[in-house]
Amino acid sequence: MNNTPGVILAFDFGLKRIGTAIGNELSRTARPLEIINAEANDIRFAKIGELIEEWQPVKLIVGLPSYPDGTEHEMTRRCKRFVNQLRGRFSLEIIMVDERYSSSVLHFQRGKADDAHAAALILQQYFDESISD
Numbered sequence: 001m002n003n004t005p006g007v008i009l010a011f012d013f014g015l016k017r018i019g020t021a022i023g024n025e026l027s028r029t030a031r032p033l034e035i036i037n038a039e040a041n042d043i044r045f046a047k048i049g050e051l052i053e054e055w056q057p058v059k060l061i062v063g064l065p066s067y068p069d070g071t072e073h074e075m076t077r078r079c080k081r082f083v084n085q086l087r088g089r090f091s092l093e094i095i096m097v098d099e100r101y102s103s104s105v106l107h108f109q110r111g112k113a114d115d116a117h118a119a120a121l122i123l124q125q126y127f128d129e130s131i132s133d
Contacts, residue, residue: 009033009051010061010123011086012099012115013079018044019115021123022055028131030123032116045089052090060092063099063122070100097126 006025011018017037023030036047062083065075079096087094099122 007055007057008059008061008123008126009055009057010063010119010126011048011082012063012118012122013065013075013082014115015039015075015078017115018048019117019119020051021116021119022057023120023123023127025058025127028127030120030127032120035115041085045085048086049090052092057092060086060090060094061123061126062086062094062096063118064096065099068100070098095126097122097129099125 008023008025010021010023010030012020016039017035019035020033021030022033033051036044038044038047062079064079066072083094083096086092099118
């Protein structure tokens, strides 16, 4: 169990999979953790609860999808609902990070999910954008 202060857990939300990544505020680096392969909310949140118990994060980061011009679409709304559920279940600070261009940085192979790396990219983006904090 990791009790290091400043641990942050990040999520790349999807309907079938949720990518997770871990990092900390001291090193300001992110690394892929695992992929939660479940569509049922009870299974998803049970696994997220296990990760939160294991890593004891001080906050959660969630990538927020939208169209290239910033307007919302169905996945944006579903992701916001996911964020509200996280907030209600775990009472942790949650920060949403614009993920519009994160998938273009990763080289996804057709049929191969790399959601954990996407979560790491989202978390690294958070660290890079909050460098002056």
